[in-house]
Amino acid sequence: MTLFSAASFALPPALPKLAGVDFKPPQGSRVVLPNGMIVYLMKDNTLPVVHMTAFIRTGKLNDPVEKIGLGEMTAGLLKDGGTLKYKPEEIDKTLEFLAASVETSMGIEEARANMTTLKKDLDAVLDIYADVLMNPAFATDKVKLKRDETLELIRRRNDDPGRAVVREALRAFYGPAHPYGWRSEEATVNAVTIEDMKAYHANYYKPNNVILAVAGDFASEEEMLAKLKAKFGAWPRGEVKFPVIPPVEIKAGRQIFHVEKDSSQAYIVMLQKGIKRHDPVEYPLSVTTEMLGGGLSSRLAAEIRSRKGLAYTVYAYSAKKPDYGYTLAYCGTKPETYSQALSEMLRQFKLITEEAAPAEEVTRARDSIVNSFVFRFPTPFELLSERASFEYYGYKADYLDNYVENIARTDPAAVLAASRRLFKPDEAMLFVIGNSKKFDKPLSEFGPVTELKED
Amino acid sequence: MKSLALLPLLLLCCAPLYAAGGQKDELPPGASIEKDPKYPPVVAYTLKNGLKLLILEKTFVPTVSFTLMFKAGNVDGQQGKTGLAHLMEHMAFKGTKTINSANYAKEKIALEKVEKAAQAMIAEESAAAPDLKKVEELRKALAAAEKEADALIVKDEYWKLYNTLGESGMNAMTSTDYTGYVVSLPSNRLEAWMVIESDRFKNPVLREFYRERNVVMEERRMGEADPNRTMWETLVSNAFVAHPYQNPTIGWMDDLKRLTRTDAEAFFKAFYVPNNATLAVVGDVRPTEVIKLAEKYFGGWQNRPLPARAYTREPAQKSEKVVSVFFKAKPALRMGFHNPGMDNPEIYPLIMACEVLSNGKTGRFYKTLVEGKELALYAEAYPSFPGNRYPSLTVIAAAPKAPHTVEELDAALLAEVETLKKEPPTRWELDKILNNYEAEMIKQLESNSGLGMNLAQNEQILGDWKYDWRIGEELRKVTPEQISAAAAKYLTRENRTVVFLKEPLK
Numbered sequence: 001m002t003l004f005s006a007a008s009f010a011l012p013p014a015l016p017k018l019a020g021v022d023f024k025p026p027q028g029s030r031v032v033l034p035n036g037m038i039v040y041l042m043k044d045n046t047l048p049v050v051h052m053t054a055f056i057r058t059g060k061l062n063d064p065v066e067k068i069g070l071g072e073m074t075a076g077l078l079k080d081g082g083t084l085k086y087k088p089e090e091i092d093k094t095l096e097f098l099a100a101s102v103e104t105s106m107g108i109e110e111a112r113a114n115m116t117t118l119k120k121d122l123d124a125v126l127d128i129y130a131d132v133l134m135n136p137a138f139a140t141d142k143v144k145l146k147r148d149e150t151l152e153l154i155r156r157r158n159d160d161p162g163r164a165v166v167r168e169a170l171r172a173f174y175g176p177a178h179p180y181g182w183r184s185e186e187a188t189v190n191a192v193t194i195e196d197m198k199a200y201h202a203n204y205y206k207p208n209n210v211i212l213a214v215a216g217d218f219a220s221e222e223e224m225l226a227k228l229k230a231k232f233g234a235w236p237r238g239e240v241k242f243p244v245i246p247p248v249e250i251k252a253g254r255q256i257f258h259v260e261k262d263s264s265q266a267y268i269v270m271l272q273k274g275i276k277r278h279d280p281v282e283y284p285l286s287v288t289t290e291m292l293g294g295g296l297s298s299r300l301a302a303e304i305r306s307r308k309g310l311a312y313t314v315y316a317y318s319a320k321k322p323d324y325g326y327t328l329a330y331c332g333t334k335p336e337t338y339s340q341a342l343s344e345m346l347r348q349f350k351l352i353t354e355e356a357a358p359a360e361e362v363t364r365a366r367d368s369i370v371n372s373f374v375f376r377f378p379t380p381f382e383l384l385s386e387r388a389s390f391e392y393y394g395y396k397a398d399y400l401d402n403y404v405e406n407i408a409r410t411d412p413a414a415v416l417a418a419s420r421r422l423f424k425p426d427e428a429m430l431f432v433i434g435n436s437k438k439f440d441k442p443l444s445e446f447g448p449v450t451e452l453k454e455d
Numbered sequence: 456m457k458s459l460a461l462l463p464l465l466l467l468c469c470a471p472l473y474a475a476g477g478q479k480d481e482l483p484p485g486a487s488i489e490k491d492p493k494y495p496p497v498v499a500y501t502l503k504n505g506l507k508l509l510i511l512e513k514t515f516v517p518t519v520s521f522t523l524m525f526k527a528g529n530v531d532g533q534q535g536k537t538g539l540a541h542l543m544e545h546m547a548f549k550g551t552k553t554i555n556s557a558n559y560a561k562e563k564i565a566l567e568k569v570e571k572a573a574q575a576m577i578a579e580e581s582a583a584a585p586d587l588k589k590v591e592e593l594r595k596a597l598a599a600a601e602k603e604a605d606a607l608i609v610k611d612e613y614w615k616l617y618n619t620l621g622e623s624g625m626n627a628m629t630s631t632d633y634t635g636y637v638v639s640l641p642s643n644r645l646e647a648w649m650v651i652e653s654d655r656f657k658n659p660v661l662r663e664f665y666r667e668r669n670v671v672m673e674e675r676r677m678g679e680a681d682p683n684r685t686m687w688e689t690l691v692s693n694a695f696v697a698h699p700y701q702n703p704t705i706g707w708m709d710d711l712k713r714l715t716r717t718d719a720e721a722f723f724k725a726f727y728v729p730n731n732a733t734l735a736v737v738g739d740v741r742p743t744e745v746i747k748l749a750e751k752y753f754g755g756w757q758n759r760p761l762p763a764r765a766y767t768r769e770p771a772q773k774s775e776k777v778v779s780v781f782f783k784a785k786p787a788l789r790m791g792f793h794n795p796g797m798d799n800p801e802i803y804p805l806i807m808a809c810e811v812l813s814n815g816k817t818g819r820f821y822k823t824l825v826e827g828k829e830l831a832l833y834a835e836a837y838p839s840f841p842g843n844r845y846p847s848l849t850v851i852a853a854a855p856k857a858p859h860t861v862e863e864l865d866a867a868l869l870a871e872v873e874t875l876k877k878e879p880p881t882r883w884e885l886d887k888i889l890n891n892y893e894a895e896m897i898k899q900l901e902s903n904s905g906l907g908m909n910l911a912q913n914e915q916i917l918g919d920w921k922y923d924w925r926i927g928e929e930l931r932k933v934t935p936e937q938i939s940a941a942a943a944k945y946l947t948r949e950n951r952t953v954v955f956l957k958e959p960l961k
Contacts, residue, residue, distance in 0.1 A: 018620070048897065092815070145829070159784035262783075265676045297615050297618060310673070333673060334676055372641075374517065375518060378903070
């Protein structure tokens with residue numbers, strides 16, 4: 001693949017002629033172990049370090065509704081709760097003395113387990129990593145500690161309204177009972193038992209449900225593969241049961257939510273129904289959101305920040321999901337100017353559905369994505385993690401290699417078509433946290449408002 | 456090691472990371488390549504105008520990271536003009552006489568009108584009893600002048616150029632100590648970067664100043680809504696009574712309201728000179744080519760003598776300061792102890808003390824306070840805040856876990872510090888810290904932009920790009936008794952300021 005650059009708008013005459021960016025990301029090897037575990041491998045001897053990351057197919061969206069937080073607590077305790085072979089204290093002492101790390105986490109749609117070690121300590125650290133994935137013990141005192149920490153974080157979730165607003169807006173958008181929008185609560189965290197976590201681990205953490213990416217300083221791929229087989233080879237394959245995720249239902253028509261808070265800024269989130277993953281409209285949509293809210297020269301930043309001086313933070317992006325994702329626009333501004341900022345956000349989304357964008361602007365957004373594509377894999381490990389991630393999310397094997405060409409096909413007509421299909425600003429959901437006594441206009445001028453309490 | 460942006464001391468035996476750089480091309484006279492295998496093979500070169508270059512050739516992907524670092528921070532703004540260094544940083548994205556401008560000769564006149572109108576407005580706003588009607592009229596006059604100037608602007612052209620070039624991580628950062636400009640590009644954009652950036656710092660035009668000032672005021676308001684920023688600002692403004700480290704880098708709102716373009720231009724003229732800057736270039740580039748192009752494009756950048764920078768030294772603190780901030784968020788605390796500064800050898804045992812206290816789950820704070828007594832959600836210690844140029848604060852940041860209070864947590868943290876004074880760390884604790892330091896250094900070499908930032912900052916602010924490697928050797932020499940002694944000397948009640956964040960009284 002060649003990343004080409006068309007320097008399409010008038011560059012200053014002093015600037016040298018721009019060549020394309022020619023970089024073909026290496027493939028790396030992909031091996032499937034007999035127990036079904038998929039392994040991506042790439043040797044990289046530049047530094048005496050080895051990195052691994054495992055994608056385990058689950059996520060917060062698989063939690064039972066009465067035990068939201070189960071997945072996250074399970075993932076958080078895989079290492080912290082000790083294993084069959086290692087006590088928790090032994091793991092901490094060994095890893096910290098060797099300056100190695102084993103970290104496990106739970107995202108909405110993926111569970112991860114990462115490992116980093118100096119080459120010289122690979123065997124010792126890999127042994128811990130494998131036991132953490134396969135044989136966690138969930139020590140009682142560590143479970144209590146994790147639960148207490150989780151509850152404390154729940155108590156603190158509204159400390160910074162600029163962050164809370166995104167979570168709460170998505171919760172209102174998908175509904176508090178849908179896994180795309182829900183959050184854990186004191187009661188759901190307290191309902192999680194050690195038996196629940198053991199059962200959760202037993203169901204999802206199976207080799208046939210794992211993709212592992214490994215890169216770093218080893219002698220050969222064969223040697224590394226032999227080590228992995230020695231550690232993970234006896235991990236038995238098994239059936240994984242996935243819950244049925246209810247379909248996304250998004251109310252039609254304008255909805256507005258407001259949380260009263262005496263804060264120095266008002267925080268605005270605007271949400272519109274997005275796309276399902278693998279919808280080919282993702283390419284023109286990426287170019288479109290880049291134009292609208294991708295950087296400081298994007299339409300939202302140019303108008304709301306640079307021209308009007310109303311905000312420091314203002315952006316937009318689109319998120320894909322198995323079911324409908326969303327397009328989100330965000331702005332933080334003083335309450336006395338919130339309506340100016342909000343009106344401009346709405347106006348920009350409307351404008352892009354009404355008039356074809358200038359070709360120059362579309363090309364620049366395209367170039368921006370194409371010419372910076374190379375930064376998605378600054379190291380072999382990051383490249384391999386991307387490849388593993390694309391397989392995890394069900395993309396075709398050549399997705400990454402064809403990405404640039406697909407983006408490059410986007411023209412003004414495609415941007416207009418994507419915008420018309422996906423943006424309906426009149427129906428966008430608006431979520432605002434702020435001091436309404438200082439608002440320059442009542443929020444109700446934008447539509448019917450539902451008042452919510454911060455909780 | 457989280458505490459400092461430290462690079463490790465380690466034999467860089469791993470040749471493939473670095474291309475054959477120095478061997479292939481002959482370096483020009485005056486350039487030197489680091490040959491000691493303890494350090495990466497950085498090529499150093501200084502232009503006649505004083506601009507220092509640090510170049511490290513690294514390959515895998517064809518990219519390059521640039522860091523241009525000025526020793527020009529918030530401390531260098533005068534009292535009454537806090538926030539000026541940071542606002543100037545924002546203005547450096549607004550173009551030059553040729554970039555972002557449709558016709559600079561005409562625009563210059565329009566910008567002078569804007570400045571005159573703005574100064575008139577600020578004068579009235581700052582009056583003892585401002586005439587509100589007059590302020591409104593002057594505001595309208597400023598808006599009208601700005602509208603005229605806008606007609607001569609090519610909007611956001613500087614950003615658009617970099618979008619087309621394929622930038623990644625284009626940004627800038629201002630601290631109490633410095634202002635740094637960073638961007639990464641595909642490596643065949645080397646010359647394009649030189650063309651644009653030399654123009655950017657030779658011929659800047661601070662257009663759209665008063666709107667950008669509003670953007671910065673919003674940035675300040677964002678911080679005021681954030682409990683963490685509020686606590687840090689309260690800590691430094693109470694801990695320092697005389698030294699400019701007391702001022703927030705974002706600036707006090709009242710100062711922001713009175714900053715003018717003329718102020719920013721004066722700041723630029725004083726501190727944005729090549730003899731006050733270091734440029735680090737890390738990535739898939741040939742050092743000889745970088746030097747050749749830097750000579751071509753930056754060679755004509757005029758140097759100037761720097762103003763004297765003797766700021767009021769902070770007097771010794773004689774009494775403990777306890778400050779309560781009432782804020783709608785769950786409780787937390789920040790405490791600071793005046794330290795001797797990064798150029799004083801007593802900082803080394805203090806750095807080690809911080810690590811003994813809070814390095815990982817085997818650190819003392821975690822073991823006793825987060826886990827053992829379950830008093831804390833987190834508790835961390837850092838050797839130097841908010842800066843490294845002058846004596847600063849060694850700080851502890853922590854939050855209690857309900858139902859415990861900040862007072863209980865404070866007492867427990869101090870008890871842990873007392874224990875450190877009496878019980879020197881074990882060899883295991885120290886070896887763990889040193890191992891982490893070495894490993895961190897290796898891992899930092901993975902990132903071009905991170906390494907570039909480090910090299911430039913250490914060279915320009917601390918005087919030596921090898922600073923982190925050297926400090927590593929110093930840390931190795933520190934004895935357990937020295938760590939306890941440093942804790943006993945510096946981490947005392949009369950030398951500390953503590954900020955409690957509490958929920959408002961009902």
